[in-house]
Amino acid sequence: MAELSKFPAEDIDALIRNAELRSELEPYYDESIVQLNKSRLPLTVENDYLEMMLAWEVAPVLPIAQWFDPPLRPVHPAGLSQEELHDELMNLADLLYEKQIVLDFTEHLSDCELYLLICRDILPSREKMLAVRDGYLHWDCAGVDENQEIWLTYYATEEEREMWEEINERSAPYRLEVPYPRALPTDPN
Structure with missing residues (x-):
């Protein structure tokens, strides 16, 4: 127990969350997790990635x-x-x-x-x-x-x-102005 006290509580929480996420993702194990195992991401970034993967896997179509x-x-x-x-x-x-x-x-x-x-x-x-x-x-x-x-x-x-x-190897069609300009919502990024 003294060994764990050397780590900040946030790191311990992140490790626990990482184990939970990996456990939940076990049925969906594929090359994306294998690649993740080879990378050296900060644990919080890895957890964010795993959470997105899990959300994708369980989302209804x-x-x-x-x-x-x-x-x-x-x-x-x-x-x-x-x-x-x-x-x-x-x-x-x-x-x-x-x-x-x-x-x-x-x-x-x-x-x-x-x-x-x-x-x-x-x-x-x-x-x-x-x-x-x-x-x-x-x-x-x-x-x-x-x-x-x-x-x-x-x-x-x-x-x-x-x-x-x-x-x-041919000409593109003539450029024309759009006939119906409109302002629709766009991706802010």
Whole structure:
């Protein structure tokens, strides 16, 4: 017992917490823990990492609409005026932001198109519902992975366009101004 008294109480608490976390993570043991064992992180940093790993492993996978209480059930846009649709869209964007979801590359879409994309693609999408998120979930509304034309036309920087042309050995589409500029919540980082 005299041996333990040489260490500050915070260090002892951190060691105990580390053992608890490693025990809870045992069923999920994989190469990320093996790599962690090889690193020389301060114990508090390691514990933060282990807590994030545990949160990820135990988080339920739910449709984003069910992350809300009550679950989100947006009204069909057909019965809304343009102003009502815009207000509903902004409300949905704010609600998603509260759950740390940001909508990227939206300004090529009309309010109705973006509203439908949220209702049809985002809200039913099954994602990990983390109690605490370290960052934001970014939703690519331009479908950059599937269709780079939209990104190149409206969002890519000149440098990105030149790089794309060099890699693809062809000209990028003409650059255009976004037709629907809007101010949606963004990742503060």
